[in-house]
Amino acid sequence: MRLALLVSEVEKSVTIIAVSIIIEGLTKTYPNGNHALKGINLQIPPGMFGLLGPNGAGKSTLIRILVALMEPTEGKVTMFGHDLRTQKQEIRKILGYLPQDFRFFARYKTYEFLDYAARLSGMNDSRKRKSAVDAMLEQVGLYEARDRYAARLSGGMKRRLGIAQALIHEPKIIIVDEPTTGLDPEERIRFRNLLSQVSARDVSIILSTHIVGDISSSCTSMALLNKGEISFFGSPEEMLRRAEGKVWLVRVSNKDFKELTNKYPVISTIPIDDGWEVQVVAEKLDGFRGENIVPNLEHAYVYFMDAQLNQWAV
Amino acid sequence: MLVLHNILSVAKYESKLLVRSWFFKVFSTIAVLVAFGYSLGTLSDAGSPTWLLRAIPSTIPYGTLILLNAAQAVIAIFLSSEFIKRDKQLDTSEVFYVRPLSNAEYVIGKTWGNLRVFLGLNLVILLIALLFNLTASNTYVDWSSYLVYFLLISVPTLLFIMGMSFCAMLLLNNQALTFVVMLGYVGLTLFVIGELVYHLFDYMAFSLPMFRSTIVGFSGMEEILVHRGMYLAAGIGFICLTIYLFKRLPHAPQRRFWWLLVSLVFLMGSVFLGFRYVQRYASDLEHRQALIELNDQYGGLPVMSVLEYKMDVEQLSDGIHVRSRMLARALDSARVFVFTLNPYLDIISVNAPQEQVQMKREQQIVLLEFGREIPRGDTLMLEMEYRGGIDQLLCFLDIPEKNLLDKNRDNNINFAKRYAFHKPNYLLLTPESFWYPRPGTAFSTRYTGWQQSFFSHFDVSVKPLPGLVPVSQGKVDTLSDGRIHFLPEAPLTGLSLSIGQYDKLSFRIDSVDMEYAVYYFKGHDFFTRGLDSIKKEIPGIIHERRLSLERDLKLTYPFRRFTLVEVPGQFAAYARSWTQAQEWTQPEMVFIPEMAYAMRDAEFEQQVKMRSRFMREQRSLQDRQRDVLNNFLFNFQRINGRPNFQRSRGQTSIQQTPNPWYQFPQFYDFTFNLYSIRWPVANRLVASYLQNTNSGVNQYQRSLSGMSPDEEASVLLQEHPLSRLLADTAYRDRVSGVVSLKARQLFAYGELLKGEEDFRTVVSNIVKGKPFQNVRFESFLGELRDSTGVDILDRMDAWFNVIQVPRYIIGIPRATRVRNAQETRFEVVEQITNSSDVEGIVKISLQYSGGWSDSETSLMYLAPGQTKEIVMVSETDPRSMVIQTLVSLNLPGYVEHTFSQVERQQRRVRDTGQFVVQNSALYVPEGEIVVDNEDEDLFTVTTPDVTGLLQTWMQKADDKKSKYSGYSYWRAPIRWTLVTNSGYYGQYVRSAHIIRPGNGSQVATWRVPLKERGRYDVYYYAYREQEGRRFGGGPGGQGGRGGFGGRGQRGEYNLRIRQGATLNEPASIEFWGSAGWVLVGTYILEADTAYVDLTNKAEMNMNIVAADAVKFVKR
Structure with a gap:
């Protein structure tokens, strides 16, 4: 019932916007019986799309299927009209991909790595390729490090090199998997900005992440994936809207603190003079007094995760 | 794109x-x-x-x-x-x-x-x-x-x-x-x-x-x-x-x-x-087998010998076209005679003027059926026309597949093996390819007649393809129609033909009407460089080498030409048991592989340079060039190829192969032909005897290989008669040594009666009196009997078909300086017992101090069970005595004793000669108990624990074909290894188990059964090989007699005598060189088994610890 509602919600939203990727009934079951994806349906619009979900939700499986590194068990994916099952080559032509882990390099220099990626993307004019590579290195701030072995770059630089290789052939779809994990705040902001700049072009970016901040700062639409299923699909604003009235600030004594935290999903706890100031999500408070606060995306994320956990209709 | x-x-x-x-x-x-x-x-x-x-x-x-x-x-x-x-x-x-x-x-x-x-x-x-x-x-x-x-x-x-x-x-x-x-x-x-x-x-x-x-x-x-x-x-x-x-x-x-x-x-x-x-190889081998089976099928048919061949040969781009007229003589009365012609040569026609003849062809077999029975000895003319190429699978049918498929490698270059060539720019045909009809069949497993070749007169005209030069045997003329005519002066055992882009370099020695020539491919005149300073001397040097070879062989070079002919590098040939001639050598002609690549002396210019670089002595350029030329010429004088030292798993072994360019066959095999259906090895037997090749043993090679060629032959003859060894291709590599040894054994009976030199001279003269004739071996033996009174024919069947191997106990020769009023003489006495039930002959050589040539040799005949003493007297002091046991159970078969101590006595000098001794003192005397390492029931050794891959691998080096191993004195084995050496103790086999000195963990043990209690003197047989010594085994002891010898090098052994629970204190003995029996100590022992342990511990700088023999003498 809940799933049917969700699908109809999705369908409702996609009818009003252009769609670059259509995912229909996508299922992935690993040989060990683990159902990583359970009949996912998604219609991803152009722009920056956030795929949010906790670790193990199936994000990476979905991404690897989308970038044609893995075959789904069932279902269909269409990208810009190309069927992923039969037209991989066409899809690979319009695809840029930055994998989750992007640390270990073969013994290539930064410039070579990018040049190799450009060559394999069909850029056979050497002069154009050279200028494109140089420009991209400039853009990601790696020009100075062009002759350095890629393996010797810092974590942030490696990630920038990663996005550079994903962008070098100006793909229509860019898929980035957990791009900011492990980056320091400065690099993270820099990376988000870079993605935002790219998204200004006419491309679709799928940003898979478990960091809510990555989505809130840049995505125009998003989906929430949990346990192989879509918990939410829509805009971040819509997600916030749905969480409105569901986030509470409760002040409790030390005596009641335990009962409260056991009863409701907790977002934050702050000690105060005579007890605790606790943020929780709940349809309504039962037995406690609290005040509704304006939710942020993190609150909304917890709300949706918890809603699914408790089988609420959201 | x-x-x-x-x-x-x-x-x-x-x-x-x-x-x-x-x-x-x-x-x-x-x-x-x-x-x-x-x-x-x-x-x-x-x-x-x-x-x-x-x-x-x-x-x-x-x-x-x-x-x-x-x-x-x-x-x-x-x-x-x-x-x-x-x-x-x-x-x-x-x-x-x-x-x-x-x-x-x-x-x-x-x-x-x-x-x-x-x-x-x-x-x-x-x-x-x-x-x-x-x-x-x-x-x-x-x-x-x-x-x-x-x-x-x-x-x-x-x-x-x-x-x-x-x-x-x-x-x-x-x-x-x-x-x-x-x-x-x-x-x-x-x-x-x-x-x-x-x-x-x-x-x-x-x-x-x-x-x-x-x-x-x-x-x-x-x-x-x-x-x-x-x-x-x-x-x-x-x-x-x-x-x-x-x-x-x-x-x-x-x-x-x-x-x-x-x-x-x-x-x-x-x-x-x-x-x-x-499939290609397999079908080749199948085809080869089919050819052999055909030979088996037709090998027994009557044969004609061809007295004359007159051939017109036209070279084709893919073979030859030949018209051949043959004067053939029936060796048996028959209507059908068998010939062999290469199966790829298609016969166009066969005629016999004045005779009806029908030809039946089956692969290589050509059967000629005449309209009547041709009586034995009748001659008739045959004409045959044929054309085609050469099936080289017909060549060397007698060589086992394994040898045919063996690698032909020089450095790391692998050569294909080809026995004939017929390409548009080159042609090479040897008798082995049956390019002209030859009587009888090729190799057959059922008949032996195929080994027989006959002398034939050849007269050949060759029309080569344009620009090519034919080379064959005989006097060369150019006919009016441009054909080249070859007419050998003497009958030949076979004719070969080579046609290529040859250039010729030659000179004549008019005084003996002799031409020396080299036919080399255009541009391959490398050999002219490097000898420019002695250009004028070259003919003299080459001719002198020929004369020197004639002197050495006591035979005369029978041809008027000696021609070296260059052939492609793939040309290959094999040694045969019945002849020393390989296809490399043809009458008056020797094939040299392309650019003489296999002869390292052939690059004269470089050799001269190397000599100036490495030789300490300053020699003139001319001298160096002379040396280099002489070295090259030595390639034709050497019996064996250069020893091939091979290292495998840390062990060195020596492989020696016959030298394919050895020129003895020119002097003998292509000149004399003693043939026998019963003893197909007859010609080689006499050749081997006349060569007198065995003048000593290279002890260094022997120690590396474990046995000398004579000893290997002797061991084989202990198990198989000669007939069996000749028939079984498994032994073909060792047949040469076997025939050589058996030849010496056979003719030793004649030498015994007539003296070695005299008998050899008679044999040589009889053979030399029949050049270019096909002589039945039986006739030759008859003539020999008439000349010397020695009837070898009687011995032949037993010699060929029966295992007759004596064994000898060889005493220690005694040398005495005898002085009396009249004179001072050196007297050497030696006793030898034949302890077997077959007769035997040993050869005793006494070397005097005057040099290698100052020696005296005697043969001693020993009836079964007989002991003889030989007394030799000389004015000069004796240096060493060598006893060769020929075919015998003794190992080594070459025992050398060096006289380092000469006793002095004042008495009358004994009469020289050989005397029968009634009571041999060579057996172990009563009261002495000797246990040798050869006593398998009474002697044991420990086996070291082998740990690690390397050691396991090295251990495998001990896997060997024969019981007795070779060893390097400088790198003794890591476990007890059985070796022979005339310095060790042994009644028939002088052997010891040797090991590298170590920490004493490896032990050899002798079990000595004692029948009665008492005080026993315990002796150990001690011998230490002299470092750096290469020739001669040093003095040896014999069955049970006391030790003696020169000082040699000091050695040390650690022994312990034990019996039951009684463990005597370890005893260490020190000795010098060939000490013989050395007293370990005197022990009171019970009537029980006593044990003697020898460890591999050695304090002194010794390379080898040898477990040999112990002796107990009851006091």
Whole structure:
């Protein structure tokens, strides 16, 4: 019932916007019986799309299927009209991909790595390729490090090199998997900005992440994936809207603190003079007094995760 | 275009990775250094130039690439499996996997990326070789060979091993496991299966014969192409299979299966080529077997000997066209006679003027059926016309397959074996190819007559193809129609014909009407350089060497020409049991392999240079050139080839093969023909006796090999009669030594009665009186009996068919300086007992101190059970005595005793001569108990624990064919090893178990059963081989008599005597050299078994501890 509602919600939203990727009934079951994806349906619009979900939700499986590194068990994916099952080559032509882990390099220099990626993307004019590579290195701030072995770059630089290789052939779809994990705040902001700049072009970016901040700062639409299923699909604003009235600030004594935290999903706890100031999500408070606060995306994320956990209709 | 772009892009960056890997950097550096060293060593004057490489420069890229190939095959496995591992491990690889290139483009790009780096390395190595090639003297650059060998060796090998490694990696999914499996495969092909099934598994072409002659190019090019094509196809198949197996989603799933299909096509193609390759050899061997069976079928038919051949030979681009007239004599009365002609020569017609004749042909067999019975001894004329090529499978049917398939390798160059050539630019036909009808059949397993050859007169006219020069035996004339006419003055056992682009260099010695000539291929006149300073002397030097050979052999060179003829490098021949002549040597002619590559002395210019560099003594240029020429000429005088020292698993062994250019056959085999159906080895028997080849034993070689050729022969004759050894091809390598020994044994009876020199002279004179005649051996023996009274014919059957092996107890010779009023003389007395039940003869040589030639030799006949004493008296002091036991159970068969101490006595000198001794004192006396290491029930040794791979491997070095091992004095075995030496104790076999000195953990134990209690003197038989000593076994003791000898080197043994629970204190004995029996101590022992332990502990600087014999003497 809940799933049917969700699908109809999705369908409702996609009818009003252009769609670059259509995912229909996508299922992935690993040989060990683990159902990583359970009949996912998604219609991803152009722009920056956030795929949010906790670790193990199936994000990476979905991404690897989308970038044609893995075959789904069932279902269909269409990208810009190309069927992923039969037209991989066409899809690979319009695809840029930055994998989750992007640390270990073969013994290539930064410039070579990018040049190799450009060559394999069909850029056979050497002069154009050279200028494109140089420009991209400039853009990601790696020009100075062009002759350095890629393996010797810092974590942030490696990630920038990663996005550079994903962008070098100006793909229509860019898929980035957990791009900011492990980056320091400065690099993270820099990376988000870079993605935002790219998204200004006419491309679709799928940003898979478990960091809510990555989505809130840049995505125009998003989906929430949990346990192989879509918990939410829509805009971040819509997600916030749905969480409105569901986030509470409760002040409790030390005596009641335990009962409260056991009863409701907790977002934050702050000690105060005579007890605790606790943020929780709940349809309504039962037995406690609290005040509704304006939710942020993190609150909304917890709300949706918890809603699914408790089988609420959201 | 995009496909190519993608492939090249992947290849470019894969190459970068490979070049940047440390493993490759190290390997390529080593490879370059080794190639540099190899080229420097083999091509540059700074090294030790290898004549083969410079003589035939196609071998430079060949040898270089073969050297590199084995190493790169291993490295390529590691590096090519690396890319799949890397792709799996590196998360960054995925960003390339999502690019729009196909799996095929990716895998092919990776393969090409790896391959081109290796090919580049090959080119660098070849460039190094080329640079040395360009700068080397006395050679030129064979440009095309650089490309051809690169394509034949490097490309298929690399593609195959890379493709196979890729697949293995994808299937095993583990680089370490892949590496182990692939390395195992490489090892297997290199050391175990590489030479099996005609080199089928030799993917590196390590043993595949690929020598390229400057005259005839490759031999067996089809086989080479099929073989290399097989691996190329397999390599491509494996790469296609890699595309199929590659773990990346293909653009479209169905395309993957196309690659599986393509892979299967290539792999099946490879299997097909492999099958074809094997089939070719297998059908050859089948065909060969069929030819032998035909010989078996017809070998018993009557034979005609051909007295005269008159042949008109026309060379064709693919063979010959011959019209032959033959004057044949029936050796038996019959209507049907059998001849043999090469099966590829089609007979056009056969006629017999004044006779009705019908011909039946079955492969090589030609049956001539006449209209009437031709009485024995009748002669008739035959005419035969035939044309075609040569089936070389008919050649050497008597040689076992194994020997035919044995590698023909020089340095690391493998030569195909060819016995005849018929190419448009070159033709070589020897009698072995049956290019003219020869009486009887070739090799038969049922009949022996095939070994028999007869003398025939030849008269041959040859019309060669334009620009070519024919070479054959006899006086040469050019006929009016341009044909070349050859007319040998004497009848020959066979005629050979070689036609090529020959130039000739010759000179005559008019005084003896003799021509010496060299026929060499145009441009191969390398030998003229380097002897320019003695140009005028050359005829004199060569003629003098001939005279010297005549003096040595006591035979006269019977021909008016001596011609060296250059033949392609692939020409091969084999030693035979019934003759010393190999096909290399023909009457008045010797074939020299292309540029004389196999004769290291042939590069005169270089040899002269080397002499000026290495010889301490300052010799003039002329002297050096004379030396070099003489060295080269010695190639024709040496019985055996240069000893081939081989090291395997740390042990050195010596292989000696007959010298194919030894000229004795010119003097004997092509001149004299003693034939016998009953004893087919008759001619060689007499030849071997007249050669008198055994004048001593090289003890150094003997100690390395374990046994001398005579001893090996003797051991074989203990188990098989001569007839059996001759019939069984398993013994063909050792038949030469067996015949030589048996010849000496047979004729020793004559020498005994007539004296060695006199008897030999009579034999020689009888033979020499019948040059160029076919003489029945029985007639020869009859004449010998008439001349000497010695009836050898009576002994022949037993000598040939029965095992008759005596055994002797050899005493210690005593030398005494006898002085009396009249004179001072040296008296040597020696006793020998024949303790067997067959008669025997031993040869005793006494060497005096006047030098090697100052010696006296006697033969001693010993009836079964007889003991004789020989007394020899001289004015000069004796130095040593050598006793040769010929065919006997004794080992060593050559016992040498050096007289280092001479007793002085004042008395009358004894009469010289041989005397029968009634009571031999040579048996062990009553009251003495001797236990030798040969007593298997009473002697044991410990076996060391073998730990570690190296030791296990070294241990295998002890796996041997015969009971007695060879050893190096400088590198004694690590476990007790049984060896013989005349310095050791032994009644018949003077042997000891030897071991390298160590910590005393290895023990040899003698069990000595004592019948009664008492005080016993315990002796140990001590002998220490002298360091640096090479010849002579030193003084030896014999069964049970006291020790003596020179001081030699000091030695030490640690022994312990024990009995029951009684453990006596260890005793250490010190001795000097050949001490003989040394007292260990006196012990009170019970009537029980006593034990003597000898450990391998030695404080002194000894190389060998020898467990030999102990003696207990009751007081």
